[in-house]
Amino acid sequence: MLAAALGTAACGGGSSGGDPAPGGSAAGGGTATGTPAQDGKVLVFVDESVGVSNIPAFTTTSEDANKYALIYNTLVRIKPGTTTEIEPELAESWEVSDDGLVWTFHLRRGVQWHRGYGEFTADDVVFTWDFLKNHEDSLYRENAAIVESVTALDPYTVEFRLTAPFQPFIWRVANILPFTGYVLSRAAMEDLGVDGYEQTPVGTGPFILEELVPREHVLAVANPDYFEGPPLVDAVKMVAIADTQTALAALEAGNVHIVELADHLQASRFEGSDRAEVMARQAYLLYWLNLNMTLPPFDDPRVRQAVLLGIDYQAVIDAALGGYGTIPHQGLLQPGMVGFDQAVNPPNRYDPEAARQLLQEAGYLDNPVPVTCVTYDSTLAIRYGEVIEQNLRQIGFDIDIQNLERGTFNEVRMAEDAQCVILGYSGEPEPDFLMSLFYGPNMPPAMLNISRYTGIDDLFEAQSQAATAEEREQLLRQLQARVVDDVPLVMAVMGDRIWIVSNRVRNFEPLVTFSGLLFQNVDLVE
Amino acid sequence: MTQYIIRRLLLTVPLVLGAATLVFIALRLAPGDPAQVLLGTFATAERVAQLQAKFGLDQPLHVQYWRFLVALAQGDLGVSYLTRQPVMAEIKRVFPYSLVLGVMATGIAALVAIPVGVMAAVRRGSAWDYGGLSLALLLVSMPTFWLGIILMYLFAVGLEWFPAIGGGTAGDLASMIHHATLPAIALSGGLMAFLARLTRANMHDVLASEFVRTARAKGLAERVVVYKHALRNAMIPVLSVLGLGLGQIMGGSVIIEVVFARPGLGKLLVDSITGRDYLQAQACIIVLAILFVLVNLLTELSYALVDPRVRYQ
Numbered sequence: 001m002l003a004a005a006l007g008t009a010a011c012g013g014g015s016s017g018g019d020p021a022p023g024g025s026a027a028g029g030g031t032a033t034g035t036p037a038q039d040g041k042v043l044v045f046v047d048e049s050v051g052v053s054n055i056p057a058f059t060t061t062s063e064d065a066n067k068y069a070l071i072y073n074t075l076v077r078i079k080p081g082t083t084t085e086i087e088p089e090l091a092e093s094w095e096v097s098d099d100g101l102v103w104t105f106h107l108r109r110g111v112q113w114h115r116g117y118g119e120f121t122a123d124d125v126v127f128t129w130d131f132l133k134n135h136e137d138s139l140y141r142e143n144a145a146i147v148e149s150v151t152a153l154d155p156y157t158v159e160f161r162l163t164a165p166f167q168p169f170i171w172r173v174a175n176i177l178p179f180t181g182y183v184l185s186r187a188a189m190e191d192l193g194v195d196g197y198e199q200t201p202v203g204t205g206p207f208i209l210e211e212l213v214p215r216e217h218v219l220a221v222a223n224p225d226y227f228e229g230p231p232l233v234d235a236v237k238m239v240a241i242a243d244t245q246t247a248l249a250a251l252e253a254g255n256v257h258i259v260e261l262a263d264h265l266q267a268s269r270f271e272g273s274d275r276a277e278v279m280a281r282q283a284y285l286l287y288w289l290n291l292n293m294t295l296p297p298f299d300d301p302r303v304r305q306a307v308l309l310g311i312d313y314q315a316v317i318d319a320a321l322g323g324y325g326t327i328p329h330q331g332l333l334q335p336g337m338v339g340f341d342q343a344v345n346p347p348n349r350y351d352p353e354a355a356r357q358l359l360q361e362a363g364y365l366d367n368p369v370p371v372t373c374v375t376y377d378s379t380l381a382i383r384y385g386e387v388i389e390q391n392l393r394q395i396g397f398d399i400d401i402q403n404l405e406r407g408t409f410n411e412v413r414m415a416e417d418a419q420c421v422i423l424g425y426s427g428e429p430e431p432d433f434l435m436s437l438f439y440g441p442n443m444p445p446a447m448l449n450i451s452r453y454t455g456i457d458d459l460f461e462a463q464s465q466a467a468t469a470e471e472r473e474q475l476l477r478q479l480q481a482r483v484v485d486d487v488p489l490v491m492a493v494m495g496d497r498i499w500i501v502s503n504r505v506r507n508f509e510p511l512v513t514f515s516g517l518l519f520q521n522v523d524l525v526e
Numbered sequence: 527m528t529q530y531i532i533r534r535l536l537l538t539v540p541l542v543l544g545a546a547t548l549v550f551i552a553l554r555l556a557p558g559d560p561a562q563v564l565l566g567t568f569a570t571a572e573r574v575a576q577l578q579a580k581f582g583l584d585q586p587l588h589v590q591y592w593r594f595l596v597a598l599a600q601g602d603l604g605v606s607y608l609t610r611q612p613v614m615a616e617i618k619r620v621f622p623y624s625l626v627l628g629v630m631a632t633g634i635a636a637l638v639a640i641p642v643g644v645m646a647a648v649r650r651g652s653a654w655d656y657g658g659l660s661l662a663l664l665l666v667s668m669p670t671f672w673l674g675i676i677l678m679y680l681f682a683v684g685l686e687w688f689p690a691i692g693g694g695t696a697g698d699l700a701s702m703i704h705h706a707t708l709p710a711i712a713l714s715g716g717l718m719a720f721l722a723r724l725t726r727a728n729m730h731d732v733l734a735s736e737f738v739r740t741a742r743a744k745g746l747a748e749r750v751v752v753y754k755h756a757l758r759n760a761m762i763p764v765l766s767v768l769g770l771g772l773g774q775i776m777g778g779s780v781i782i783e784v785v786f787a788r789p790g791l792g793k794l795l796v797d798s799i800t801g802r803d804y805l806q807a808q809a810c811i812i813v814l815a816i817l818f819v820l821v822n823l824l825t826e827l828s829y830a831l832v833d834p835r836v837r838y839q
Contacts, residue, residue, distance in 0.1 A: 214611070239692075241787040246678075249675070249683055255690050255691055405558070410563065446570055
């Protein structure tokens, strides 16, 4: 999972689509040059890139999420405007067995695949999970391993049997990362092959992919047969623009309608504007310092505590985010996430005196060990780094925060002698993945437990196998308390997501999660 | 002359091979790995290793290099790690945008700079001269991206004469020219300033030469002396700079391509390098090397058009 607003590794791309599929009528027809869609109401929004692949099993970058939300559906989805409320999408209802092992979904009838590939049925869900578990290029084989079998009980009922109880399973069939929830068409895959499917993806979603130009744009035309009713615009175009200034100029020139800001400081330009509205939502744009607990000086818990108390969180939000952020909570889980509990996991506080005192007690002030923190070089990461470095120097740290080019950063952060690595993350309301980054077996080089923390291993394992939601919440509460005590990381920033939306746009509901924007109800007026 | 052209074209082979080898080594020396970049920050080591093997990056460097040379000899530059499409397809797609931008930017630069340079030389010390020199100084001092943003706000956001972003519809020359106008103006500034000064200096030297005095003594009109006799002689260095400028703009305009969110060879190359899309980056460099050789060759051949004394052997 990548930090969308912090800048991502993938610089765009995908495969080019646009040819009518052999299996049916490509709705909208023709090419992007002068299609009826382009002459009609085309909603244009800016994304950092157009993603990596049209097949969800083949990508882990959050930029693909918006594209998938256009083309595909999931069995359930996050209710827009909420973080943890789940509502039906391709499934109408579902139930879980008492032992938590069997999840049964009752599917919506009459949902049609794009390009004439027939009706969506339980067999397509079986196929999708077979693909996720067994295709050699699938990036989600580990995520799918929790599922022992998927069976179509009848065309409209599908049963998942898990290897062990797994409370977060509902999120595996929802519209978030990991992208295991998006359902593929068996008929289309058998007809087109993987390469063909990559070129002309077949979903059930509100829009049909018409054209994809790598590194540049995606054009998707309205699906007139969409099961929730046809979209209000004729097409949606997703344009990759790397430069925020350019994106905003294009919005002011009327060339684009929605821009998600990668640079929060630009929002003030549009506050009170009659051309566009600033829509900011508290989100999980997280940014934290992994402190290597096996190396000096962070092998001493007092030094880690000093970092926690030594950062002026409000100053970071004001200087780097123009005020568009929230003081984060130290215990990994943030407000609105599944299992969050403020009683054991309060917001971080800034107390430079106490921090200095701790450094004094640890003997660090007399014998300072130089600390190098590495992070990547996005606009926000550079700004966060400046404030954090200044704060920590003020309390007595001999610290240097280095912003490295992405490729270099990916290598340096895995080194055994990496003392402090700052990571950014576009979080989801389900904390399973976030917690896994601090699970003992996930240390480098295999994974990113750079802190080399082992303190929550028992609780992490127990919570994922809890039989009931209540039992899991109880374990998550303990886990949060333990992270707050142990400080294997310092959660430094929680940024908002901000969209600048043209005043021609109606009914746009920004998402708090990184689930992909939903455009079926969005309209464009003159 | 044909022999000369053939010899020059044959020289491109070692040049391209050298450039390709350099970029092959440089990319692999840079830290970072294509599979890691593609799979994202949180990919497991197992998945990264799996993808490296798929791309052949688990092989020793000399094996990778040998495979690259064999494929290059067969004219196969490979498939992009990112798009899974042949790398040449992407280059063919963006090439027209770079060509239109390059030709327009050098064209605008030449159309403004040469007359200004000539006027400044002919009326040395006049308001024309100082005005032209001041304009050149102003243009060369302006950062391209800044000029680009200013032009965008004036003519795309304010007056809405030109689109703010994009390269225009592929195959529709009018649309491509419309989209390339602002970026081409922004790019032409630096070259324009250099060309104006160069034209002025050369013209000044030529105007002081004996054949010009002879032409004037023959009673030729001053216009004929300046434009027919002097200018043609002053043009050879100007043509060289124009040729180099065209190649440079086509391959090196990444900043303006980012500012105007338009496709182009420069942006493709930089994107490929930051994304560690080795094969795409190698292909870009090879195409740019060939482009430079061809543009230089054409420039040299054009010398004969302005100066009939030039012969190729």
